[in-house]
Amino acid sequence: MQQTETYRCEGCGTVFRVAGGDRPTVVCSECEQVASPHGDAAAKREYRVGHATYVEGRRRTTEALERFESGHTTLARGGFDDAAGELEDSVDRFTAAVTRADSEAVREDCERARKKATCLWQAVEWLSGATYASEKGDADRATRYRKDAQQRLRAASEYDVLTAPDELTD
Numbered sequence: 001m002q003q004t005e006t007y008r009c010e011g012c013g014t015v016f017r018v019a020g021g022d023r024p025t026v027v028c029s030e031c032e033q034v035a036s037p038h039g040d041a042a043a044k045r046e047y048r049v050g051h052a053t054y055v056e057g058r059r060r061t062t063e064a065l066e067r068f069e070s071g072h073t074t075l076a077r078g079g080f081d082d083a084a085g086e087l088e089d090s091v092d093r094f095t096a097a098v099t100r101a102d103s104e105a106v107r108e109d110c111e112r113a114r115k116k117a118t119c120l121w122q123a124v125e126w127l128s129g130a131t132y133a134s135e136k137g138d139a140d141r142a143t144r145y146r147k148d149a150q151q152r153l154r155a156a157s158e159y160d161v162l163t164a165p166d167e168l169t170d
Ligand SMILES: [Zn+2]
Pocket: 009, 010, 011, 012, 013, 014, 028, 029, 030, 031, 032, 033
């Protein structure tokens, strides 16, 4: 039995079944857009990469926060910028996962991850701004940015912990 993979054109929604395991480029015969892998299995692949990137982004955020608290502002800023990059990548992966998911259950888990990661990404952008303002001696602005960051962190905490990739519902 040959392995088949489902692809879907994001342009017109036409679905293709493609045989062979080596991920060919599939061009839609209707509108000539390149179709993306589609279905829960494809969503889970994106989710798994997004989740690993998200965990790394969170780790860097915590590390940078500790540096910020202990007055190492420049180091903290570098850490927040790295974390923002990781979180942005995870949002892209989770967004792709939402698009690819076939079942409601998988889509919901991917969508929650996308929202939570987006809140954290925004928080980290504000924290990076706060370190920048601190470096420039603008304490008022730094305080304001930190408050904005805390508000986004609270928003992130209102979403449940992300589902582990292996536990994503079938
Ligand atoms: Zn098409």
